[in-house]
Amino acid sequence: MATLRTLRKLCQHTHHQACSLHLSASRQEAVVISGRKLARQIRDEARADVEDWVSAGNRRPHLSVVLVGDNPASHSYVLNKTRAAADVGISSETILKPSCISEEELLELIDKLNTDHRVDGLLVQLPLPEHIDERRICNAVCPDKDVDGFHVVNVGRMCLDQSTMLPATPWGVWEIIKRTVLSLPLMQRNIMVAEFCSDALLFLLGDATVTISHRYTPKEQLRQHTKIADIIVAAAGIPNLITADMIKEGAAVIDVGINRIQDPLTGKNKLVGDVDFEGVRKKASYITPVPGGVGPMTVAMLMKNTIKAAKNLLLTPPERVRMVASS
Incomplete structure (x- = not known):
């Protein structure tokens, strides 16, 4: 079965799994999703997969x-x-x-x-x-x-819902959503994706109502969409793009942004996302931090792809590898 179809079917049976996977400051604030914890879980799965693979003589x-x-x-x-x-x-x-x-x-x-x-x-x-x-x-x-998952062939396979190498960042975002946020089937969700990795997520979230914007979408127009979204994925590369007044109560916010800015208090550079973390966490139900959110998940999914590549290449004649590589 194609990878994307499998992921979509999994999402229909995914229920709330948050309690053991997050850190929560208080009941009134959002559950802060620990990307590091989730990534360790996925890496444990990958390690077991590698051990089984090697034990089988590969x-x-x-x-x-x-x-x-x-x-x-x-x-x-x-x-x-x-x-x-x-x-x-x-x-x-x-x-x-x-x-x-x-x-x-x-x-x-x-x-x-x-x-x-x-x-x-x-x-x-x-x-x-x-x-x-x-x-x-x-x-x-x-x-x-x-x-x-950047080759045009893999992008094409993804668009055709065929088994392929999924881009690691959107796949990591999907795993965060699947393993922590979903308590309803995707078809009952409104999801707002701000720019980066939107194409891949569009296929991963195929059963949801997905709205896509970009960094040049006027703020008021963007607000109209974010205010009705159950899940917001922010990845436009703009610090504080998503603020508390732009989300509805209880929304889940996944911050993919990576921005280096100067801390006004210390004068030193620091890493922030696209979301006003402190403001939004008071209103959201779930939120990912930056750093420690999507980043570790991207690396974990890259490990999954490497294992998949090893298994696929075992079944791929060297002649085909040379032919595809030179095409």
Whole structure:
């Protein structure tokens, strides 16, 4: 059965599971969803899956990460991914390349990794230097090894409701919703998605009434939609985009935003989301923090994709990998 169809059917039978998975400050405030706790749960599932896979005589799954340049945030993200891989029993490597690497050199490296039978999962950490076409690079990764789910073939498979590599962030958002928020079937939910990852979530949340906006939607128009939403997914990259006056009482708010701003009190940089956390938590029923919300879930779902890639490649002839990678 196709991955998305399976997820949709699961959601119809998912009930409230919040008590053991969250931290709650008080009954009057929102339950703060711990993405770290949920990610540990998923990584435990992934670890058991890897152990079963290896015990059956299969090679340990391997993830290769290509990191270009010296962006501190990218280096931090990659370190989190390789640490998670080690935690669940996936071997990994980080291939460092200078920011001056040419697009052709990077494509040659990807082609080499595509045809390396020891590599199950492959991702190129974004963003890339301006002289490199990110879309061309994403499409150069073999779809069967594309654990980010960015290749046009995987996007197409998702749109056609076929088994595929789901993009890790929207899949992580879906798992948060499925495992914590849902007490009613999706068909009884109004969901507001603000920009990023909206396409993937649209398919994952196929039975719900989904409204999509973007960072340029006028605030008053955005408010009209958020005020009636049962679940709000905010990922427009705008600090404090969603405020308490914009949500209805008891709404669930998933904050995907990652924004670095200067703390007015300390003068130091800090990480915030797209939601006014302190204000919204007084009115919402559930809310994710930044950091510690969606971020850990993204990494956990990446581990799931790597395991899936290893299983798929075992059944994929090397000739097909070379053919797809070069197409």
